[in-house]
Amino acid sequence: MTTVGTTQEGGEGVEWSLASPLEVDPPSSEAAARFRAIRDEHxxxxxxxxxxxxxxxADVxxxxxxxxxxxxRRLDEIAAGSERSFLFGTAMRVAMQVRxxxxRRSEVSLSDDAAEGPPLDPPDAGPDAEELLAQRRARxxxxEVLETLPLDVRAVFVLFELEEMRVPEIASLLGIPLGTAASRLRRGRELFQEGLARVQARKKRSIR
Structure with a gap:
């Protein structure tokens, strides 16, 4: 296993690897059962x-x-009912560290590769190839546009627009005031529209 970074979890450095195994159950049977339930649900x-x-x-x-x-590793710290909040907060920190x-290693992200889109004429295209191609381009x-949003704003935008959570739920999940969640959502929508316009304009210029 090659360790490539650490995250700071509650002041404790946690080493992680881009090839870490998922089967890391806690030692006791009760803890293991709870962990598996959390993992399966979320x-x-x-x-x-x-x-x-x-x-x-490639690294998701x-x-x-x-x-x-x-x-x-921190199962005892996760209060019943707050599993989703803990996991999303951890996901934010892991995502920042991965990026x-x-x-630092100058690796090209797959999201950049994906922005170029798949070949225009894929070989052996099936009957749904055109629809699949459109879905890939939309994704x-x-x-590409989400990448332009600050992480705190992106988190609220993603949870509301893509996970279809309500603002009070998002505020509770992220541990932020309701007004902060609402303002980040407004800002996220503004930035998303601005980013979308920039990307679309750039793509139009590139095909002229």
Whole structure:
């Protein structure tokens, strides 16, 4: 296992790897059962979260796994009912560290590659190839625009617009005042529209 960074969790440095195993259950059977229940219920949410928080596609699985490694180590600190909040907060920190580490290593993120889109004429295209191509391009565009949002604003925007959570739920999840969540959502919408306009204008210029 190659360790490539650390996250600060409650003042404790937690080493992590881009090849960390997911099966890191706590030692006691009761703790292991609770951990597995948390993992099974929230894995898809965590996976989507780290991806939408800017982790390159190639590293999303490992980043999501790392969130649960942290959760398994700090299981006693996770109050019943606050699992989702803990996991999302951890996902934000892991996502930031992954991106910093990959930038330092000058690795090209898959999100940048995806922004270029798949080949215009994919070989052996099936009947749904055109629809799939449109979906991939839309996802690449979404990723590119989300990348322009500050992380705290992006978190609220993603939870509201993509996870379809209400503002009070988001405020509770992130541990921020309701007014702060609402203002970040407004700012996120403004920045998203501005970013979308810039990206679309750039793409139009590039094809002239």
């Amino acid at each position: 894995f898809e949410f965590v996976w989507r979260s780290v991806r939408r928080l800017g982790v390159p596609d 699985d490992d980043a999501a796994q790392q969130v649960f490694i942290v959760a398994s 910093r580490t990959l930038r 690449a565009l979404l990723d």
